[in-house]
Every structure is written in C-alpha cells, then in structure tokens.
Amino acid sequence: MKLNSFPKETITIGFYIVYIASTYLLYVLFPGDAKTPNFGVVFMFLLIPISLFYASVQAYRHFNSNVSYIKCIFIHAVAWFSIITFLTNFSK
Numbered sequence: 001m002k003l004n005s006f007p008k009e010t011i012t013i014g015f016y017i018v019y020i021a022s023t024y025l026l027y028v029l030f031p032g033d034a035k036t037p038n039f040g041v042v043f044m045f046l047l048i049p050i051s052l053f054y055a056s057v058q059a060y061r062h063f064n065s066n067v068s069y070i071k072c073i074f075i076h077a078v079a080w081f082s083i084i085t086f087l088t089n090f091s092k
C-alpha cells in the first residue's frame with residue numbers, strides 16, 4: 001500500500017483520526033494519577049509540536065510548489081479549532 005495513492009487531504013484527516021484515537025486508547029488503557037500522567041496525556045501534549053510541524057511542512061510545500069495544499073491547511077485549522085473547543089468544554 002503506497003501513501004501516494006491516497007489524496008493528501010485524506011492522509012491529513014487520517015493523521016488526526018488515528019492520532020486522537022490512539023491518544024484516547026492510551027488514556028483509557030493506562031491510567032495515571034496526579035503525580036504521574038498517563039500516556040494519553042503525554043501524547044496529547046506531543047500533538048502540538050507534531051501537528052505544527054506537519055502543518056508547517058504542508059504550508060512550505062504550498063508556497064514552494066505548483067501543488068495546492070490549501071485544503072490541508074484548512075483541515076489543520078478545523079482540527080485545532082475542534083480540539084481546543086472540546087478541551088475547553090471538557091474542563092468546565
């Protein structure tokens with residue numbers, strides 16, 4: 001299975017779905033306490049630099065190639081807006 005056979009938008013959406021699903025599974029399967037956070041919390045914090053790097057690479061490719069990555073950048077923005085909205089409502 002080659003990743004080039006899938007559209008870049010599908011890969012971007014799949015990245016967020018797989019990453020958030022694995023974060024949730026790690027959060028549920030490996031509980032932690034107040035002193036030691038579990039792997040789900042650690043993976044959620046790692047999502048920030050990983051997704052920013054991924055979005056930066058796609059933005060760089062958008063501006064330095066003939067291929068448009070504007071839909072992928074929009075997917076990153078919607079995903080982060082959804083994550084921030086969910087976490088803000090979850091903490092209330």
